[in-house]
Amino acid sequence: MEGRTFPKGFLWGGATAxxxxxxGWREGGKGISVEDCMRQHFDQDVRDYTLQNHVTLxxxxxxxxxxxTVNYPKRRGVDFYHHYExxxxxxxxxxxxxxxxxxxxxRIFPLGxxxxxxxxxxxxxxxxxxxxxxxxxxxxxxxxxxxxPVHLAxxxxxxxxxxxxxxxxxxxETICRRYRGQVKxxxxxxxxxxxxxxxxxxAGLLRECFPGKNxxxxxxxxxxxxxxxxxxxxxxxxxxxxxxxxxxxxxxLTYYPYSCRPEDVKKAQDIMRSTYCYSDTQVFGEYPRxxxxxxxxxxxxxxxxxxDDAVMKKYPVDFVSFSYYNxxxxxxxxxxxxxxxxxxxxxxxxxxLPESQWGWQIDPMGLRISLVDLYDRYRKPLFIVENxxxxxxxxxxxxxxxxDYRIEYMNAHLKAVLDAIDEDGVEVMGYTCWGCIDLISESxxxxxxxxxxxxxDCDDYGRGTYRRYKKKSYDWYRKVIETDGESLF
Ligand code: BGP
Numbered sequence: 001m002e003g004r005t006f007p008k009g010f011l012w013g014g015a016t017a018x019x020x021x022x023x024g025w026r027e028g029g030k031g032i033s034v035e036d037c038m039r040q041h042f043d044q045d046v047r048d049y050t051l052q053n054h055v056t057l058x059x060x061x062x063x064x065x066x067x068x069t070v071n072y073p074k075r076r077g078v079d080f081y082h083h084y085e086x087x088x089x090x091x092x093x094x095x096x097x098x099x100x101x102x103x104x105x106x107r108i109f110p111l112g113x114x115x116x117x118x119x120x121x122x123x124x125x126x127x128x129x130x131x132x133x134x135x136x137x138x139x140x141x142x143x144x145x146x147x148x149p150v151h152l153a154x155x156x157x158x159x160x161x162x163x164x165x166x167x168x169x170x171x172x173e174t175i176c177r178r179y180r181g182q183v184k185x186x187x188x189x190x191x192x193x194x195x196x197x198x199x200x201x202x203a204g205l206l207r208e209c210f211p212g213k214n215x216x217x218x219x220x221x222x223x224x225x226x227x228x229x230x231x232x233x234x235x236x237x238x239x240x241x242x243x244x245x246x247x248x249x250x251x252x253l254t255y256y257p258y259s260c261r262p263e264d265v266k267k268a269q270d271i272m273r274s275t276y277c278y279s280d281t282q283v284f285g286e287y288p289r290x291x292x293x294x295x296x297x298x299x300x301x302x303x304x305x306x307x308d309d310a311v312m313k314k315y316p317v318d319f320v321s322f323s324y325y326n327x328x329x330x331x332x333x334x335x336x337x338x339x340x341x342x343x344x345x346x347x348x349x350x351x352x353l354p355e356s357q358w359g360w361q362i363d364p365m366g367l368r369i370s371l372v373d374l375y376d377r378y379r380k381p382l383f384i385v386e387n388x389x390x391x392x393x394x395x396x397x398x399x400x401x402x403x404d405y406r407i408e409y410m411n412a413h414l415k416a417v418l419d420a421i422d423e424d425g426v427e428v429m430g431y432t433c434w435g436c437i438d439l440i441s442e443s444x445x446x447x448x449x450x451x452x453x454x455x456x457d458c459d460d461y462g463r464g465t466y467r468r469y470k471k472k473s474y475d476w477y478r479k480v481i482e483t484d485g486e487s488l489f
Pocket of ligand 1: 190191386434440441
């Protein structure tokens with residue numbers, strides 16, 4: 001296997017999201033986002049995502065009355081807002097070709113429904129992109145990564161309202177015009193399917209705001225609005241930035257049948273289809289029949305504007321991006337089986353796989369299988385925009401971190417990617433490891449669940465110097481990028 005390398009032009013890099021990274025939550029005129037209202041529960045089971053993502057209207061109202069950044073860690077992030085020059089320099093030191101980040105909607109339109117954008121917010125990203133350009137790093141920008149203004153959630157009912165499509169498109173047009181010379185690669189909605197699992201952070205939906213309504217129908221209505229918004233954002237982006245490429249982004253939940261019983265195989269297939277159906281819509285420009293069947297059976301009625309179907313058909317995405325961390329098993333009747341953890345989904349344990357400290361099953365072959373499945377399904381270039389290991393790291397007195405477990409995880413996953421490219425013929429544009437620098441966990445809101453190759457000195461209460469230190473994985477990844485993957489072997 002000596003001498004195998006990734007294709008030329010492969011977009012090596014790392015991934016982040018504004019709400020988990022930036023901090024500066026009340027600076028530069030920034031408004032309050034849905035994630036600013038998500039509390040860290042120090043006493044909860046961090047393996048149970050349903051607890052971590054549960055939020056009520058009362059919780060949000062309580063959050064709005066406080067400036068607390070200890071219990072609301074997304075407000076502090078890792079202070080990229082003040083450290084971006086140093087951080088981008090460090091990323092460039094690994095030879096990054098690409099940096100996935102998101103633009104906080106609330107920095108540009110603090111409430112979401114203003115006519116004019118905030119110049120101060122726009123200037124912040126001018127500076128960030130100028131730093132990227134200085135090192136020849138291509139930004140990959142997510143337009144919406146769980147960051148909608150909370151005002152839109154409370155006043156309009158979030159993405160349930162058709163008005164939110166217009167507010168979002170105003171935001172998209174603003175950022176495309178402003179950054180047309182700096183940003184070529186875009187993603188519309190992070191993990192669009194996640195609205196099913198956490199409707200508040202994905203779409204600003206709180207059950208109590210829709211009394212008397214079927215909440216599942218509310219979620220699918222909001223999803224429809226995101227599909228239309230995604231298509232129109234793709235159109236805008238192509239018009240404003242010739243040559244730009246726009247991708248969808250899905251949570252690649254990979255389920256194996258727990259046994260070869262046909263019922264288990266069917267169960268796994270059903271779950272897989274139910275996770276693909278949202279990216280199917282963005283790639284093929286129409287709802288899959290099985291989703292329409294489901295709507296019919298559940299009595300779910302989606303309100304559409306006359307032009308919606310045509311718009312979705314006309315402006316599909318250019319490429320398909322996804323997150324992949326772990327895999328699960330599916331069984332028709334799993335009552336006797338042990339559950340396996342994940343940040344937004346659960347399944348059954350696979351006896352053949354080890355697991356992370358947070359109970360996520362580690363499965364590099366699952367990434368290769370996912371790449372093949374997605375490529376066979378969509379025939380579009382794929383982009384792995386999240387993959388990595390959340391683990392506890394120990395900063396030694398000499399400021400080093402020996403994170404061999406992370407190196408082992410990433411090494412195995414990258415080899416699987418290369419196998420998918422070389423042997424299975426899959427087209428992969430790039431790989432951005434999740435949380436290239438330590439940041440706040442989406443699900444548990446901990447920073448102690450670290451993903452970075454760069455350590456940030458702060459704890460779960462926000463205490464620390466916020467100094468940055470290179471972990472052992474930093475040099476390892478630099479070598480991988482420098483050799484186009486040859487050093488993996
Ligand atoms: C994905 C999200 C990211 C990120 C990642 C890791 O679902 O897109 O925002 O956080 O998962 O999950 P966690 O932070 O919960 O460990």
